[in-house]
Amino acid sequence: MTVPLPHCMSKMNLNLRPHHLLCTRAFRGKGYSPAFVENMSRVIAEIKNGACITLIAGLDDICAACPEKEGSVCKSEEKVQTFDARVLERLHLEQKTYSYTELEHRIAEYLDESAYTYICSNCEWRQTGVCTYTDVQQPIGTYSQ
Numbered sequence: 713m714t715v716p717l718p719h720c721m722s723k724m725n726l727n728l729r730p731h732h733l734l735c736t737r738a739f740r741g742k743g744y745s746p747a748f749v750e751n752m753s754r755v756i757a758e759i760k761n762g763a764c765i766t767l768i769a770g771l772d773d774i775c776a777a778c779p780e781k782e783g784s785v786c787k788s789e790e791k792v793q794t795f796d797a798r799v800l801e802r803l804h805l806e807q808k809t810y811s812y813t814e815l816e817h818r819i820a821e822y823l824d825e826s827a828y829t830y831i832c833s834n835c836e837w838r839q840t841g842v843c844t845y846t847d848v849q850q851p852i853g854t855y856s857q
Contacts (some may be wrong), residue, residue: 720764728774729767729772730807732833733799733819736755738848741753748778755774765811825845
């Protein structure tokens, strides 16, 4: 049973696609480009510093430095929309603002290995072994460069 937690009170806010909740946990200092890695590291630092997270549809703060971004959409928009919908479904989330503590509780409560496999089944990072279920179980930002 999910316990309601206080909403985020921080003045900092990040916009994230729902599936990026898992990506930020699995991030190990690798990515599409040095600019992408730098931006992802910045986003993770802001989350660790208490930024509120607003789950959104479409490009977010992580996408800002992604080479897959084409104008106002992702080259793989249809695929990532599926990841986003599955995260919302399996973690019982909505497109709204949360504290990271609230989101961590949802991940701990609802993300088991079968949910991870369902959400990330077509993800190239999972398919190539860069991201694993063990990775998304780790606290955010625990990688070493």
